[in-house]
Amino acid sequence: MSKISTRRFLQIAGLAAAGLLLSACGKKEEAPAPAPVAAAPAPAPMKVYTAGTDAAYAPFESQNEQGQIVGFDIDVVQAIAAKAGFEVKFVNTPWEGIFNSLAQGDRDLVVSAVTITEERKQTMDFSDPYFDAAQLIAVKADSKVTKFADLKKLKVGVQTGTTGDEAVTKLLGKNSTNIKRFESTPLALTELAAGGVDAVVADNGVVGHYVTNNPGGQFKTVSDADFVPEQYGIAVKKGNAELLGLLNTGLAAIKADGTYDQIYAKYFGAKPAAADAPAATAPAPAASR
Numbered sequence: 001m002s003k004i005s006t007r008r009f010l011q012i013a014g015l016a017a018a019g020l021l022l023s024a025c026g027k028k029e030e031a032p033a034p035a036p037v038a039a040a041p042a043p044a045p046m047k048v049y050t051a052g053t054d055a056a057y058a059p060f061e062s063q064n065e066q067g068q069i070v071g072f073d074i075d076v077v078q079a080i081a082a083k084a085g086f087e088v089k090f091v092n093t094p095w096e097g098i099f100n101s102l103a104q105g106d107r108d109l110v111v112s113a114v115t116i117t118e119e120r121k122q123t124m125d126f127s128d129p130y131f132d133a134a135q136l137i138a139v140k141a142d143s144k145v146t147k148f149a150d151l152k153k154l155k156v157g158v159q160t161g162t163t164g165d166e167a168v169t170k171l172l173g174k175n176s177t178n179i180k181r182f183e184s185t186p187l188a189l190t191e192l193a194a195g196g197v198d199a200v201v202a203d204n205g206v207v208g209h210y211v212t213n214n215p216g217g218q219f220k221t222v223s224d225a226d227f228v229p230e231q232y233g234i235a236v237k238k239g240n241a242e243l244l245g246l247l248n249t250g251l252a253a254i255k256a257d258g259t260y261d262q263i264y265a266k267y268f269g270a271k272p273a274a275a276d277a278p279a280a281t282a283p284a285p286a287a288s289r
């Protein structure tokens with residue numbers, strides 16, 4: 001956007017310069033008229049919000065070869081910003097401490113496939129939900145695991161502080177040494193490949209994406225109806241009603257005009273389950289199958 005306003009400025013300045021030339025040619029003795037550029041109201045600069053995202057969670061957020069942060073979440077927030085009239089700067093932010101960065105004011109929003117939970121709602125505010133999710137298990141292709149309860153006696157990898165961590169902690173027990181916690185989900189999945197853990201539990205979109213894109217069919221996914229339905233929301237600092245309002249207005253607009261569906265299809269190939277439908281009755285996202 002700043003490019004557009006720069007171009008506009010140059011256009012106005014160009015007109016002003018031409019005007020000066022003309023008046024200079026026509027009536028040489030008169031003082032040049034004041035440049036109109038000074039009077040032209042400068043377009044108000046757009047507000048730039050800083051977004052924190054743990055960009056190791058494809059296809060929601062990851063870094064491409066050029067180091068740019070890309071993904072479903074990024075496209076959704078960019079589209080929201082375009083509708084609501086603000087700009088966003090995405091900053092790769094480790095999951096550990098990502099919510100603290102909101103509280104500290106280092107980030108204005110967090111978009112990071114964040115599940116809206118009652119506990120998190122105590123310390124931050126969430127936009128309306130924009131994606132339905134659930135946990136999904138990744139195991140080696142020859143694994144005997146067929147359901148979540150089968151993980152009870154196995155070594156399970158999770159990303160620290162995620163809803164996957166929560167689910168596994170509940171099943172294996174708070175003090176279980178079989179829970180292997182990693183600072184990112186890719187690290188947990190690498191450990192699965194290396195044989196250091198027997199399973200990884202994480203969001204279905206991410207586990208599905210990993211297993212599908214892993215050559216050689218080394219892994220498979222196992223779903224379980226016992227996993228509670230989850231919904232992603234964009235988090236802001238508690239009380240930031242201004243930004244929350246913009247996010248919700250923009251989200252409603254991109255859902256209404258088909259932009260959301262286009263972004264969804266780009267990443268998941270299928271029509272979205274209505275993100276605002278009651279989570280319990282919403283069909284599982286395509287990526288889990």
Ligand code: ARG
Nearest residue numbers: 054057112113114115162163
């Ligand atoms: N949805 C899960 C949660 O909120 C995991 C999100 C992890 N996101 C990420 N970018 N690493 O706990």
